[in-house]
Amino acid sequence: MSILKLENISYHYDRSKVEVLDNINMEFNENKIYTIVGKSGAGKTTLLSVLSSLAAPTGGKIYLRDEDISKIDRYKFRSRYVGVIFQNFNLLTHLTALENVILSMDISGKKFDRPKKEIALELLQKVGLDEGEARRRVLKLSGGQQQRVAIARALSYDPDIILADEPTGNLDGETQDEIIGIFRMLANEGKCVIIVTHSPEVAAASDVTYELKKTIA
Ligand SMILES: Nc1ncnc2c1ncn2[C@@H]1O[C@H](COP(=O)(O)OP(=O)(O)O)[C@@H](O)[C@H]1O
Ligand SMILES: [Mg+2]
Structure with a gap:
């Protein structure tokens, strides 16, 4: 399944x-990185909105394991099962990295067995940000660091599925490799990682690539 x-x-x-x-x-499975590629306008971002239940499909069905997701509360689906990394990060730039992650934990409504701050600092460290960086306002961080914050935030309530829209779009080659390394670590830990990208390097580093064809000329 x-x-x-x-x-x-x-x-x-x-x-x-x-x-x-x-x-x-x-179809998507745990322990794997998927890339969804396609030309600009092919519908990649739209597909991501549908996968994250931000938009309901106008036809067809989506199953989470065996459950039709239209029968799961959409808010719950979004705040428990999928973590989304948006193209422009959507971070609150006047808050610190740490505050962004904790806020996301608060909003999820999930119960945590340890102090949220402790978990959040660990997550930030896991994606390569030390405590000093974690306590810095997001607007004072580089693009690559902001991308790491966005990943830590997507992980904050420990979802099984991670969705990312062009996560390396604005990064240099070296930073891109580091970010791919983080996604690989997450897949090895059991996550299902789905990345929308136009980067051939990212696609080559993934396990499965799906191509979206443009339906509008
Ligand atoms: N909010 C919207 N309203 C109407 N059309 C849209 C909207 N967002 C995207 N589209 C159209 O849907 C198609 C796919 O867009 P998008 O999913 O953003 O593609 P991609 O991410 O692959 O570049 C494009 O033709 C785009 O113009
Ligand atoms: Mg797009």
């Missing part, structure tokens, strides 16, 4: 009749 399964998924934006996603079938 796969952790996430898309069955004949279609999606069109409100007033549009054009299917941005047209009959998509994909």
